[in-house]
Amino acid sequence: MERPGNVDMVPFLFGVAGREWLPGPALVRMCTDAGLPAATARTTISRLRDRGGLESERRGRHLEYRLAGATAAAFTRLERARPPADDWDNVFHGILYTVPETERAFRDALRRSAVLTGYGHLRAGLLIAPRDAWPTVSAQMPPVPQGARVAPLRLQLAPDDARDAAAQAWDLDAIAAALDDQRRRLDESLAAADGPPEPSAESLRAYLDLVRPVFRALLWEPSLPAALLPPTWPRHELLASLHRALAHHQPAARRYADALLEQ
Template sequence: MQENVASESGRGTVPTGRSSSLVPFLFGVAQRPELPGTVLTRLLGDFGLTEAAARALLLRMRQEGKLESVRRGRGVGYRLTGEYGRRFDRIRQGAGDPQPTWTGSFHALVYRVPESRRAFRDGLRRAAVHLGYGLLQQGVLVNLQDRSGELDLLAEPPEDVRVFVARLEMSEPDAARAALLAWDLDDLADLYAGHVRTLDAAVRAQPTPPEPGPETLRRYAELLRAPMVDTLRAPRLPATLLPPDWPLPALWQAIQRLQQVFAGPSVAYVAGQVDAATP
């Protein structure tokens, strides 16, 4: 679902709890690994955040390990880090990420977690999904690669938790059926197809680039953030394990068409804000 970033008055507003996704979006538009805190605060203001709210957001993201701060003279610069930094890098790779080949087996994490450790179980599942795992069934996570070493929760699990690293050998047809379940590929395909329709409708309604400014930046964010974040849900699977007419390539093409209209003026506006803050 796309997020509403426009109020009746025309000034952007962001629902509470969702504004943190604006920060990596702004880094992407700025095309810079680091942004001054004053610039981030000013740009977040274009989306309806007060200066105090913007500063509180940046502080919270830093405390959560999503941002790191760097002292620059009398000011502070920010960089994406942790999971946000990794997700940002994955989005930038985008459609250029090569598809793997089916080798005959999935890597699997088989776990048994008592109900009293629900928080651990949910945290493990969430962290694994961020690393590209799919949930084949309760207690079984699968991936093409063994990324168990990147799961910090497995370093010192509770004594009553059991986690086993295994390989699940399958024929290619069985692997395709397993992938459909593990990553909810049918639902994901419907989601991507819906994004394609929305983006193409926006381009038809605005076939030429608008003027640089906060309204253009807000509209770009409204259209682009949800599809870009949802591309992270796509597993890196061989084409033979994906459903017929898998719409992710079409979504990347629709994103490119949208960028041809909105990216230029949005980049120009953000660059102007950065230049104005640079001594």
């Protein structure tokens, strides 16, 4: 499954700014301050919009953007950061698909949208999730090409089989290790930090370099009910470390973004 490259920087910048809509010039400037060349920043924004992850609206001389589709759903899930739910009805919601190799672009777009919305890949042609996100996926899905089939389904398993399916679909051992690695990295960074940073392009870049890998790890962590998770799951400890890091670094990044948006 494809992992985000530069494209995932854009949603994080919306989080830094704390605003629903961002003017195009300010968004490009924030991308360049975060380390992207201007041309790459514009291409990245266009690519995300073409995928349905941004929508735009002309206001005066410039376009303004906001998050949309599966990208908006994924980052809303991150912001809420809720603990694992206990109210699961023991039913997976699935997406069953067959796509000719000649339509690889459609297959990749379907998988990307589904994974961002919370689905895991149980086996070839079958994605599963503990909650039904088919309306979000289907709304963003391109037209189904000739020869392809895509359909939602429900899958009920015995509890032990359901836990095994979750461990396989989301590779939970690898995700747990990644979450714990990020916790250690945050704790080490905070232990070495001096006083709070001042607002600047450098503090924005340092903030993104610190927290973006954490949010990436959390983005690929599924929102599974407690019944499907291993007994020791490191999310709570990581979120505690993340909140300490945000308290130290985010105010300077937010003030810098506010200053750019007021220009």
